[in-house]
Amino acid sequence: SKRYNITILPGDGIGPEIMKVAQSALTEAGKKRDVEFAYTEALVGGSAIDAYGTPLPDETLEVCKASDAVLLAAIGGYKWDNLPSAQRPEQGLLGLRAGLGVFANLRPANVLPQLADASTLKKEVVTGTDIMVVRELTGGIYFGKPKGFGVNEAGERTGFNTMIYSEPEVDRIAKVAFEIARKRQGRLCSVEKANVLEVSQLWKERVIEVHKDYSDVELSHMYVDNAAMQLIRRPTQFDTIVTGNIFGDILSDAASMLTGSIGMLPSAAIGLDGPGLYEPVHGSAPDIAGQDKANPLAQVLSAAMMMRYQFGEEEIAAALEKAVNDVLDDGYRTGDIMQEGMKLVGCQKMGELLLAKL
Numbered sequence: 361s362k363r364y365n366i367t368i369l370p371g372d373g374i375g376p377e378i379m380k381v382a383q384s385a386l387t388e389a390g391k392k393r394d395v396e397f398a399y400t401e402a403l404v405g406g407s408a409i410d411a412y413g414t415p416l417p418d419e420t421l422e423v424c425k426a427s428d429a430v431l432l433a434a435i436g437g438y439k440w441d442n443l444p445s446a447q448r449p450e451q452g453l454l455g456l457r458a459g460l461g462v463f464a465n466l467r468p469a470n471v472l473p474q475l476a477d478a479s480t481l482k483k484e485v486v487t488g489t490d491i492m493v494v495r496e497l498t499g500g501i502y503f504g505k506p507k508g509f510g511v512n513e514a515g516e517r518t519g520f521n522t523m524i525y526s527e528p529e530v531d532r533i534a535k536v537a538f539e540i541a542r543k544r545q546g547r548l549c550s551v552e553k554a555n556v557l558e559v560s561q562l563w564k565e566r567v568i569e570v571h572k573d574y575s576d577v578e579l580s581h582m583y584v585d586n587a588a589m590q591l592i593r594r595p596t597q598f599d600t601i602v603t604g605n606i607f608g609d610i611l612s613d614a615a616s617m618l619t620g621s622i623g624m625l626p627s628a629a630i631g632l633d634g635p636g637l638y639e640p641v642h643g644s645a646p647d648i649a650g651q652d653k654a655n656p657l658a659q660v661l662s663a664a665m666m667m668r669y670q671f672g673e674e675e676i677a678a679a680l681e682k683a684v685n686d687v688l689d690d691g692y693r694t695g696d697i698m699q700e701g702m703k704l705v706g707c708q709k710m711g712e713l714l715l716a717k718l
C-alpha cells in the first residue's frame with residue numbers, strides 16, 4: 361500500500377472544525393484504495409502566536425517542508441487583529457507560502473448544477489461557469505519592498521507598500537497558467553492594470569513573450585476593473601485567468617459568489633517541486649467559529665486538489681468530489697448554501713454524510 365506524509369494545519373476560527381471533516385473524509389477515501397496517510401499536526405497563525413509567540417514557528421515550517429504535502433484550513437481572528445502587522449496570524453500564512461515556494465495558486469470556481477440557485481446572481485447567468493484563476497502567490501504587493509510607515513514632506517504620517525514583479529516571476533507563473541489553460545478549454549485571460557501601472561506593463565509584456573511557446577492557447581488581456589465587472593456580467597466567457605497576487609485575491613473572492621458560497625471554493629498552491637499547500641479560499645470565519653455552522657466542503661475539495669496535483673491520485677480526488685456531489689444531490693446544505701426545501705445540517709453532520717457516501 362502507498363503511504364503519504366501530510367502536514368495538517370488546522371489554524372484558527374472554523375479551521376479545526378472543517379479540518380476534522382476533511383481529514384476523516386480523506387482517510388476514508390484513501391483506505392478504500394489502499395492508500396494510507398500519516399498525519400502530523402502543527403500550529404500556524406493565531407494558535408501559534410498563543411503557544412509560541414510567533415505566527416510561524418520554525419518547527420512548523422520544518423515539518424511542512426519535510427512532508428509530502430500540506431493541508432491548511434485558515435488562520436486569523438478578532439483576538440489578534442490589533443497586533444502590529446509583522447506579528448499577525450496573516451504573516452504566518454505569507455511566511456508559509458514563501459517558505460514553501462508555492463508561487464502558483466490555483467483557485468477554481470465551478471458552478472455545480474445543484475447550487476446554481478444558491479448564487480446571489482441569476483441562475484441563467486452563472487450556469488455553466490467553470491473558471492480557473494491562477495493567482496501569483498509569493499510576489500507582488502504582498503511581498504514588495506520598501507514597505508512600512510513613514511512621514512511625508514508635509515510631516516504627515518504615511519503607509520506604503522510596493523507592487524513589484526521581476527521578469528522571472530512573471531515568466532514562471534505565466535508558464536503554469538498556459539500549461540493549465542492548454543489542458544482546459546485553451547483560453548487564457550491575463551488580468552492586470554497596464555493602462556496605469558508599470559508593474560502591469562512588464563507583466564503584460566512577459567505574458568505575450570511566454571505565449572510564443574504556447575501558440576495553441578488563445579491569449580487575451582483585460583484590465584482588472586473590467587475583469588471584476590465581466591465576472592459578474594457574464595462569467596461563462598472565462599476559462600483560465602492569470603493574474604498577480606492582490607488582483608487574484610480579490611477576483612477569486614468575487615468568483616466565489618458565482619458558485620453560491622465562498623465555503624465551496626478550494627485552492628492548491630504549488631511550486632516547481634516539493635510539498636504544495638492546499639487550502640480553502642475562505643478565511644477563519646470568526647463570526648461563526650465554534651458553532652458547528654461552517655461549510656466544510658471547500659476544505660474537503662482542497663484535499664481532493666491535493667490528491668490530484670500533488671500525488672496524481674485521480675481516483676481519490678474524484679471519490680471526494682463525487683461524495684460532495686452526492687450529499688448535495690440528497691439535498692443537504694450548510695447555512696451558507698441553504699435554500700428553501702433543502703435540509704439544513706451543521707459542519708459535523710455534513711462530515712458524517714460524506715463518510716457514508718465514501
Ligand code: NAD
Nearest residue numbers: 434435436437623641642643644645646647648654655696
Ligand atoms: P472569511 O472568509 O473568514 O469570512 C467572510 C464571510 O464568509 C463570513 O461571514 C464567514 O462566516 C463566511 N464564511 C467563510 N468561510 C465559510 C465557510 N466555510 N462556511 C460558511 N461560511 C463561511 O473572511 P474575513 O471575515 O474577511 O476574514 C476573517 C479572518 O480570516 C481574518 O483574520 C482574515 O485575515 C483571515 N483570512 C484567512 C485566510 C486564510 O487563512 N487563507 C483567508 C481569508 C481570510
Ligand code: IPM
Nearest residue numbers: 436450453454609641642643
Ligand atoms: C487568502 C487570504 C490571504 C491572502 C490573507 C489572509 C493573507 O485572503 O488566502 O485569500 O490575502 O492571500
Ligand code: MN
Nearest residue numbers: 609610613641
Ligand atoms: Mn483572500
